[in-house]
Amino acid sequence: MYLQQLSLLNFKNYTEAELSFRPGVNAFAGNNGAGKTNLLDAIHYLALCKSYFNPIDSQQIRQGADFFMINGTFEKDGQREVVACGLKRNQKKQFKRNKKEYQRLADHIGLFPLVMISPYDISIIIEGSEERRKFIDNVISQTDNHYLDELIAYNKTLINRNALLKLIADTGKYDAAMLEVYDEQLIASGNRIFEKRKAFMEAFTGIFNQHYRFISNDAEQVELVYESQLLTDDYAGLLKKSTERDRMLERTTTGIHKDDLQFTIHGMAMKKFGSQGQQKSFLIALKLAQYTFLYQQKGYKPLLLLDDIFDKLDENRTHKLMQMVSDNDFGQVFITDTSAGRMQGIFNNLNIDINLFKVEKGAVNA
Known part of the structure; x- marks a missing residue:
């Protein structure tokens, strides 16, 4: 093509x-x-x-x-x-x-x-977790037609659940039945998104390591780790345990919308301890790994x-x-x-x- x-x-x-x-x-x-x-x-x-x-x-x-x-x-x-x-x-x-x-x-x-590498990509390293989730979602969306629909459904439910938590706080009326409906919807979409992200990262990490070693001439030891609350807990249990905290903060505090990627160099945070050249090499390796993954998936x-x-x-x-x-x-x-x-x-x-x-x-x- x-x-x-x-x-x-x-x-x-x-x-x-x-x-x-x-x-x-x-x-x-x-x-x-x-x-x-x-x-x-x-x-x-x-x-x-x-x-x-x-x-x-x-x-x-x-x-x-x-x-x-x-x-x-x-x-x-x-x-x-x-x-x-x-x-x-x-x-x-x-x-x-x-x-x-x-x-x-x-x-x-x-x-x-398509894969784009730009100076703006530094936000993936230095900004919040949303930028890193966007990166994952962008890659998977180009290989899975249903993933984007799943994300849209999850985010819509998340907005509705947060609105309900705020309404409960404002009115003092606890609507357990409605909250349960939103929880079930979040769990269904969230688990499917988590499984796809987990499978993607298992395939992606090795490709990334290979590209970074080549670009840096094996000069540094870096690591890319997927972090998700669902790696250690089931989503239903997480939502149940966080109900009171969610009500107090008026937002949903657990789920795949909290997923993140951890970037390290020699065991330390790339964001704080990587030089500009090392950070750029890391980003380029990420994007070239995205390219390789898309090529493998699309043919x-x-x-x-x-x-x-x-x-x-x-x-x-x-x-x-x-x-x-x-x-x-x-x-x-x-x-x-x-x-x-x-x-x-x-x-x-x-x-x-x-x-x-x-x-x-x-x-x-x-």
Whole structure:
């Protein structure tokens, strides 16, 4: 699978752009703010129906315009697939595949698997557990059509249960029957999500370790551990034990919405004790492991998007990374950097021919 063509209308800082790509490495060079990352984000839209950076679709419309359009032509299993995303101000986003509009965007997720590596990913390490759960959920959602539905059902029940706990606190009237209904719904969805996350992490951890060892040249000892209350307790028991605490705090304090990933280096928290280069290496290994996992599950190679990847990586790790992504295990790659010469030099050393685009103020030249 690879992206052959991309066209944009009024998307972010682009009035109009039309690009053709190669199946191998496609590179965008230009100054900061020129629009390199916006091209990657447009590709992300085509694969996952949303921006990687901003959840508000209307904010992707170019200033002064009334709509945006993104069109992409993919080659997949010998077939031509045309994907289109459009949004008019104050209207619902339209998403089409081969001119047929989706009723549910969730039905598109996973058809064109994609992995993005960006400086914004540092939030996975330094921010709260929600960022790490999002990472897990993003990977599983691209391989399991029902997982997203299960998450939506769980979160809806969680909102309802929390609202009931607040109502009980406000009115002083304890509605045991309604609470039991929500508990049963949480337990059913929560257990299914937990089992899928647990199975995913069992397969994923070994892949991650392999990638980190390669990037770091086995220089550091790191560990990735899945943490969940359901690893040691059944969900029904957890909810029962926490009922009084939940009533006091007016929110549900136990469940899979508390799951987390623990990242360590030499037994210590990566967040506190990892250097910027080590943290970036950890994130890259996470994302490359995501790529490998998706490839194994889907049977074809996802798109790999690398945004500003060379910053904070030493020369050895940069070379190892480019050596890896240029290998046959990876398919089409999109990469951005401020220096065309640096990218050209790195890939020349690897004897890899790249498709280089120069980006300047929302204009692209091959």
